[in-house]
């Protein structure tokens with residue numbers, strides 16, 4: 001019997017879905033559809049992050065590990081233009097890597113998550129970036145996200161550590177919470193803006209810097225720590 005996230009027998013839903021073929025994902029159908037992929041270790045909160053963005057809800061309770069790959073669509077408005085995001089939620093578990101690798105090359109943007117309460121998930125970010133450089137498009141937009149920022153009492157990775165790592169790799173960084181929704185929408189909007197800017201870049205358009213945009217828009221805390 002396989003185990004989900006090393007924490008008990010595989011739940012029925014996972015067992016059933018494991019028998020299903022990997023879903024066929026649509027290729028981009030035009031300039032207004034963007035393919036975004038969520039990556040990171042198992043348990044960092046990728047599925048919850050996507051559900052929070054899509055439905056404004058948080059799935060608490062039993063953790064059901066994603067099998068292979070899943071996706072959701074959401075339309076956002078960026079500078080007055082409707083953009084359809086097709087967001088692929090990948091399984092963080094090692095045993096599904098060969099499945100998810102196959103999809104990297106189609107993604108225009110990658111949200112790479114770690115869990116601020118889990119040091120291993122942060123330490124593994126370098127390995128994830130190595131995989132990204134091996135399998136993804138060279139000009140893919142990458143954003144580093146330190147998720148579960150609501151769990152301040154269990155924090156083991158300081159915000160500065162996330163910022164330093166992101167700076168080293170030249171990618172924007174945000175701390176997020178799939179539970180409270182902190183910075184969740186901002187992460188997707190920043191990516192959509194960056195991709196739209198790249199696609200429509202013209203000489204008279206003021207230059208858009210995703211890192212400056214994220215810095216100016218982000219919420220530093222999910223709650224009331226400075227009140």
Ligand SMILES: Nc1nc2c(ncn2[C@@H]2O[C@H](COP(=O)(O)OP(=O)(O)OP(=O)(O)O)[C@@H](O)[C@H]2O)c(=O)[nH]1
Nearest residue numbers: 042043044045046047048065066092148177178179
């Ligand atoms: N407090 C808190 N818990 C979270 C947050 N995000 C996810 N969780 C919890 O973390 C656990 C794992 O979340 P998932 O979204 O299933 O993790 P995942 O990264 O999709 O895992 P895999 O599918 O195995 O790759 C669940 O029990 C969630 O309820 C968050 O922002 N804050």
